[in-house]
Amino acid sequence: MVADRRNFAPLRVALWLPLIAFVGLCVVFFASLEFSPRNELPSPLIDRPVPSFSLPDLHSAVQRTGDDLPEGAFLLNVWATWCFPCREEHPVLMDIAAEGIAVVGLNYKDEDLKAIAWLNNIGDPYRLNLADHDGAFGVDMGVYGVPATYLIDGDHNIRYKHIGPISASQWREELGPIFETLLGANDRA
Amino acid sequence: MIPELAHFLCVLAFTCATALAIAGFLGASRFQPAWVSAAKQIAYAQFLFLLCSFVLLDISFLRDDFTVQYIADNSNSLLPWYYKASAMWGDHEGSFLLWTLVMAGWTGAVALRGKSLSYEMHGYVLGVLGLINVAFLLFLLSASNPFLRAFPLETTVGADLNAILQDYGHLVHPPFLYLGYVGFSVAFAYAAAALLTGRIDAAWARWSRPWTNTAWALLTVGIALGSWWAYYELGWGGWWFWDPVENASFMPWLAGTALIHSLAVTEKRGAFKSWTVLLALLTFTLCLVGAFLVRSGVLTSVHAFAIDPERGLFLAVIVTLVACLSLSLYAFRANRLRSRISYGGVSRELLLLANNVLLTLALAVIFLYTLYPLFYEWITGGERVSLGPPYFNRAFVPLMTMLAACLALVPIARWKRTPMELFRPSLYMLGGAFALGLLIPLIYSGALHLGVTLCVSVALWVVSTHVADFYRSRRSLTLSFVGMSVAHIGFAVTVIGVTITSGFSISQDLRLSVGDEVQVGDRTYLFEDLRIVHGPNYVAHQAQFAVGDIRLLPERRQYTTRNAVTTEAGIRPGFTNDLLVSLGEPVGDESWAVRIQEKPLIRWIWLGAFLAAVAGVLAILDVRYRRLRLRENVLASDS
Numbered sequence: 001m002v003a004d005r006r007n008f009a010p011l012r013v014a015l016w017l018p019l020i021a022f023v024g025l026c027v028v029f030f031a032s033l034e035f036s037p038r039n040e041l042p043s044p045l046i047d048r049p050v051p052s053f054s055l056p057d058l059h060s061a062v063q064r065t066g067d068d069l070p071e072g073a074f075l076l077n078v079w080a081t082w083c084f085p086c087r088e089e090h091p092v093l094m095d096i097a098a099e100g101i102a103v104v105g106l107n108y109k110d111e112d113l114k115a116i117a118w119l120n121n122i123g124d125p126y127r128l129n130l131a132d133h134d135g136a137f138g139v140d141m142g143v144y145g146v147p148a149t150y151l152i153d154g155d156h157n158i159r160y161k162h163i164g165p166i167s168a169s170q171w172r173e174e175l176g177p178i179f180e181t182l183l184g185a186n187d188r189a
Numbered sequence: 190m191i192p193e194l195a196h197f198l199c200v201l202a203f204t205c206a207t208a209l210a211i212a213g214f215l216g217a218s219r220f221q222p223a224w225v226s227a228a229k230q231i232a233y234a235q236f237l238f239l240l241c242s243f244v245l246l247d248i249s250f251l252r253d254d255f256t257v258q259y260i261a262d263n264s265n266s267l268l269p270w271y272y273k274a275s276a277m278w279g280d281h282e283g284s285f286l287l288w289t290l291v292m293a294g295w296t297g298a299v300a301l302r303g304k305s306l307s308y309e310m311h312g313y314v315l316g317v318l319g320l321i322n323v324a325f326l327l328f329l330l331s332a333s334n335p336f337l338r339a340f341p342l343e344t345t346v347g348a349d350l351n352a353i354l355q356d357y358g359h360l361v362h363p364p365f366l367y368l369g370y371v372g373f374s375v376a377f378a379y380a381a382a383a384l385l386t387g388r389i390d391a392a393w394a395r396w397s398r399p400w401t402n403t404a405w406a407l408l409t410v411g412i413a414l415g416s417w418w419a420y421y422e423l424g425w426g427g428w429w430f431w432d433p434v435e436n437a438s439f440m441p442w443l444a445g446t447a448l449i450h451s452l453a454v455t456e457k458r459g460a461f462k463s464w465t466v467l468l469a470l471l472t473f474t475l476c477l478v479g480a481f482l483v484r485s486g487v488l489t490s491v492h493a494f495a496i497d498p499e500r501g502l503f504l505a506v507i508v509t510l511v512a513c514l515s516l517s518l519y520a521f522r523a524n525r526l527r528s529r530i531s532y533g534g535v536s537r538e539l540l541l542l543a544n545n546v547l548l549t550l551a552l553a554v555i556f557l558y559t560l561y562p563l564f565y566e567w568i569t570g571g572e573r574v575s576l577g578p579p580y581f582n583r584a585f586v587p588l589m590t591m592l593a594a595c596l597a598l599v600p601i602a603r604w605k606r607t608p609m610e611l612f613r614p615s616l617y618m619l620g621g622a623f624a625l626g627l628l629i630p631l632i633y634s635g636a637l638h639l640g641v642t643l644c645v646s647v648a649l650w651v652v653s654t655h656v657a658d659f660y661r662s663r664r665s666l667t668l669s670f671v672g673m674s675v676a677h678i679g680f681a682v683t684v685i686g687v688t689i690t691s692g693f694s695i696s697q698d699l700r701l702s703v704g705d706e707v708q709v710g711d712r713t714y715l716f717e718d719l720r721i722v723h724g725p726n727y728v729a730h731q732a733q734f735a736v737g738d739i740r741l742l743p744e745r746r747q748y749t750t751r752n753a754v755t756t757e758a759g760i761r762p763g764f765t766n767d768l769l770v771s772l773g774e775p776v777g778d779e780s781w782a783v784r785i786q787e788k789p790l791i792r793w794i795w796l797g798a799f800l801a802a803v804a805g806v807l808a809i810l811d812v813r814y815r816r817l818r819l820r821e822n823v824l825a826s827d828s
Contacts, residue, residue, distance in 0.1 A: 012524050018467060019516035022474070025560075026509040029481065032563045033501045134776065 050076070050156050051140040058107050058115055058129035069156060070127055073182040074102035076150040077126070078138065080110040081118045083146040089165035090122055096171060097125035101179070105129040108138050108146050151175065153182040192257050195245035196336035198238045199286075202293065203330060205235035206322035209296070213316025217309045217385075225312040229300040232315060235322065236297035239290045246286065246335060247277050255347050258339040259283060265349035265750050267726040275360045276350040281484055281500070282335035284363060288480075289325045291364075291371045296322060299375055299400075306396060313382035314375075321374055324507045332503045349726065349750035358418030362411060366438055369408025370476045373445060375400040377473035380466045381515055384522040389466060394456035397469065399809035401452060405445045406805030412438050413798035421760055426696065426769050426786045428794060431581040436559040437479030440552055444472040447548040449805075454541050458604060462526040464545070470515045477508045482559070535612070537602045540595050547592045554584040590644055593684055596677050597650040600658030615654050622649035633693040633789065644688040651681040672808030679800030686793025695787040702779040709785045712736050714770070719781070726750060732772050732781065734759060743772040743783075767791050 054065050077093060079086045097103050105126035107115045112131055119126075132138050141150070142161070151160035160178050162170075209231045216224030246257075250273045255261040263283070264276040278284040296318040303311040329335075379397045383389045415438070420428040429435065448468040455465045485501025558576050597619070601611050626646025630638035655674045662670070695710045705716045718733040722744070729746040741759030748755070761768040766789045773782030 012520075015463070015523050016520045018471070019513065019520050022512040022516055023509075025478075026505065026512065028560070028563055028567055029505045029508065030502075031567050033485065033505060135774070 047157055050158060053137045055130040055132055055137055058112060058131045064130055070102040072154045074104055074152055076104050076106060076152055078106045078108050078143050078146050078148040080108045080146050081114045085165040086147045089147050092166050092168050092171055093125040094123050102127045107131045109135045151179050151182060191245050191249050192336045195242040198242035202235045202238040203326040205231050206319050206326055210316050210319030210323055213312045213319050217312025222308040225308045228315045232296045232300035236293040239293045243286060243290045247274055250274060250277050256338050258337050259335040261339050262348050263350055265347040269725055272350060272355050278363050279350045279354045282333045285329050285333050286335055288367050289329050291367045292322055292325055295372055295375055310382050310386055313385045314378045317378035317381045328503050332500050352748040352753040352755045353422060356422050358422055362414040362418055365407055365414055366411030369404050369411045372404025372407055373473040373476055376469040380469035384518050387525055389462050389526055391456050391459060394452050398452050401449055402805045402809045405449055406802040408442050409798050409802040412442060413795045417795050421758055431578045433559055434483050436555055437482050440555055441472050441475045443548050443552040444468060444475050447545045448472050450541050450544050454538060463523045466523060467519060470519060474512045477511055481505055481508050535602055535607050537604050540599055540602050543595045547588050551585055551588045590647055593647045593651055597654050600654050618653040619650050622646040622653060625649055638692060641688055641692045645685055648681040648684040652678055667811055669808045669811035672804040676801045676804035679797040679804060682793050683797030686790045689790040690788055693789050697785050699783050700776050700780045701783045710787050714785055734770050736768060741770045743770045745772045764792060
């Protein structure tokens, strides 16, 4: 029996290996929870410049490029008339625009006439409206749901992406303060 | 009132689980058979409570009770009734309720079928299952409660079920998957109980095998259904994506497959004991790891659930506890296990060892690749990467081809040692299979294709040796032998399907308008018509394509409530070839992006899986298990 035990002694170490490996794994699990995405979605475009584009202006059909974007920080709002939550978001955008903040619209996979009629009916918060008929620029921007809103700084870098309609409280508590810092940074620069 | 009642029943089930764990463990360790009998009754009660709870919540779904938050988030008054019923497991909370119900079901089944076990063993098994139930129910009640009311009332129609889940596949895929996943808890409990009692022998393996086989067969069906569903519902003809969620179900499957085979050696030859126990513990732990990966949001995936860090933390704690407790038990106790056998040359033991090594390697590769983004993120401090299918395929395909080659020798090999001359006929078969394998790429593409030839000829070799053996022993067939042969042939069928589909599918992305005619492969597709059709809760563009007499009707659906778009491929299924047309985005005024595909032998992938699953069930119906159960009954009553 004693001899037996000695024979099996090295085996015992091996038997501990699964446990040790799993403990290591569990450490990684707990650590990875720290990094797990909460509500904001990681976008590969964050802190990158707005992709270059040439899109018709919704109202005049003139081709617009990056040079036509507003000076300083602004909001890029992706919207469409077929998008139900966009209607919900619309009054909030009107309020934001009333504060003097530049809002650029990206009219996404929509019909120009419908979009213009919508703006005439319920108000136009946008300083500039780009018509992305086939959604190609949307792909460049990583749009996969409408509405979506990007916060863009004075150097035209994308700094934040918000998916879904902005509510008044979200603007007040989340996006507004972030936008303030973008504006502030711009003033200093 | 109904959701509150369901909630209350869930709490009752939780108290039952606690009582079950206590009665089981104490009954076994203090030698109190009466406590173990009580534990059985408690297990039945727990299942009954959870079943009622589940049914009641589902009734609330059918009644459109949108005052319940979970129902408001995942159902809609416009849904057909069967999707309302299945919307129940459309998101995290409800699907976890289904998970706990399945867990209670397995526990009840073990209570019912454990007559041949000693009360001590039975007590430990029920105790371990009880503990797992406690953990699951605690998680359900505290961090993912589906019964909570929505205050203030926000909606009167419901946010709708995720559009992709509004499909027949969602009715059947998750239940089968969970039945399989959770079923491995029984093998886990048997292994833990065996370590606690210190008795691991042929009888232990024989008790475990039917449970393991059943869970494995159900998981096989669940995975195959998921793959089939992805194929026709995601609409682009893919059938496997190496997505983290798929891997989460596939890793336990690989471990379970290894376990089935290792159990066979333990039952028949008393070998691999320590390894078998470890596999049984690991298989269920991997199921839990899978649940953690899918439900915590640490990995990004196409079908991840809503993300909540609290849940992730809770699940991480469960995984850690289960893994650490069971593996510590293993570390302390497994050194008592001895396997005393010898075998030489090519023998069944050797082949089964090779099977286990290859499956474990495949498992390790997939595990590392799946978790690689986690490690990477951890080391780099938050950067994200993902590994694509090429990584997985490069490692996985060669391993499976080697596995198939071992498989071909199985019918010939004997236990202990096999006389070499027995292998001679199989070499001729290999020659024949190779000749056929050379021919097949020529038929499909008119050119040689070595990779295809290799995979197909190995698979054909497997079929031929098994069929030959089947014919040779036709007078003395046992169900477990039939089961084994059918399962192996099923594996070969899947290999052939995967190889041919991957090698010779045709796919073309086109831009078409109504009236256009295109040639894809040998067939001409005519875009006949485009119309708008109205479903109960969606509007769809439906295209009509004509291929000879066949009409294919791909759709692009716009679900109104969530504003989600799904692509429903138009498929003409066939035993030898699927034709598939998917309708993409409109391009310009009149044209549409269209993908036209031919998928030869794709049905074989799932056919093989279903064959294997049926075989798994056949094997456990073997008269051997019933006869031995009778004999053990006698022994048990004697002692």
